[in-house]
Amino acid sequence: MYWYKDANISDGKGDDIAYNNDDPVDASGWTQTLLSAALGQVTCKSVSTLAEDIAKDAKAEVGNNFNDYDFNHSRAWCAEFVKYIWAGNHVTGASALDARAISLREYGLRHDTYRTGSPKVGDAVLFDTGNNLTDGEANHVNIVVAVSDDGKQIETVGGSESRQVQKTGWFNWANASSPVGAGPALAFISPKG
Numbered sequence: 721m722y723w724y725k726d727a728n729i730s731d732g733k734g735d736d737i738a739y740n741n742d743d744p745v746d747a748s749g750w751t752q753t754l755l756s757a758a759l760g761q762v763t764c765k766s767v768s769t770l771a772e773d774i775a776k777d778a779k780a781e782v783g784n785n786f787n788d789y790d791f792n793h794s795r796a797w798c799a800e801f802v803k804y805i806w807a808g809n810h811v812t813g814a815s816a817l818d819a820r821a822i823s824l825r826e827y828g829l830r831h832d833t834y835r836t837g838s839p840k841v842g843d844a845v846l847f848d849t850g851n852n853l854t855d856g857e858a859n860h861v862n863i864v865v866a867v868s869d870d871g872k873q874i875e876t877v878g879g880s881e882s883r884q885v886q887k888t889g890w891f892n893w894a895n896a897s898s899p900v901g902a903g904p905a906l907a908f909i910s911p912k913g
Contacts, residue, residue, distance in 0.1 A: 770809060770913040771842030775865040778805050778877040778885075785884040793819045798861050801879025802844050805863060812912040821846060821858035828909035835908045839864050839874050839893060843908040847898035853906050860902035862888070874905075 725738050781788075781801075791800040802824060803817040813831060817823045824844040828834030839845065846853060847860040862878035865887070873890045881900050888899040897904055 770811070770911065771840060773809050774805055774811075774842040774863060774911065775877075777808060778863045778865055779887060781805070781879075781885045782877060782887045783884060786880070791819075796880055798878055798880040799823055801885065802861055802863055804879075806844075806911050809911070810913065814911070821861040822853065822856055824861050824909045825853050825858060825907060828907065831912045833910035833912060835910075836906065837894075837908070838871060839867050839905075839908045840910055841865060841867055843910050845874070845876060845893065845905050846907045846909070847902040847904065848906055849901075849903035851903065851906065858906075860898050860900055862899070864908065866890075 786794050786797055789797070789800070789804060791797045791804075793800065796819065799817060799821045800819050803814055806814040806817070813827060816830075817827055824846055825834060828844075841864055843864040845862050845864055846858045847862075848858045850857065850859075860878065860880075862876035864874050865877050866875035868874070868890065872892055872894065874893045875890055876888045876899065877885060878888070878899060879885050886899065891899075893905040895904070
């Protein structure tokens with residue numbers, strides 16, 4: 721079995737296809753008489769672009785309320801908001817998130833993106849009044865839309881804050897309560913793209 725290479729697969733011409741006689745492919749196990757493959761064009765977002773897109777999309781939703789979405793829980797839709805933003809940016813596994821804020825912790829543990837510090841733009845940040853996320857509950861979740869150079873200050877956007885999407889200006893995540901009094905920031909979960 722021998723292989724051929726099209727020097728320019730996008731020109732639609734076959735006059736630049738070269739036969740390679742000196743480098744045969746091991747044909748053992750092959751039953752096809754003709755095998756063809758073409759390189760595909762694949763585009764992937766870089767991590768920084770994914771994070772920036774998540775932050776941009778979250779900020780664009782500021783001012784919207786529950787009625788602007790097809791969410792299930794009108795009284796507590798912060799996690800559904802994060803799922804909506806992440807899914808809209810094709811985050812791997814976002815469909816497994818649900819209306820529970822703690823589902824973001826489960827996501828982070830499953831995808832190895834769960835941290836108790838070092839926030840990044842695009843992260844989900846979990847807040848809990850009980851200061852404990854291992855009990856299977858979290859009180860609130862937001863999306864980090866900006867991080868200070870020293871990593872101590874963050875800005876967030878969250879759903880279900882005074883019945884709408886709100887942006888919270890800079891605050892020290894290590895010692896401030898959530899924007900809606902749902903306890904301190906205990907964990908950051910990065911999306912997988």
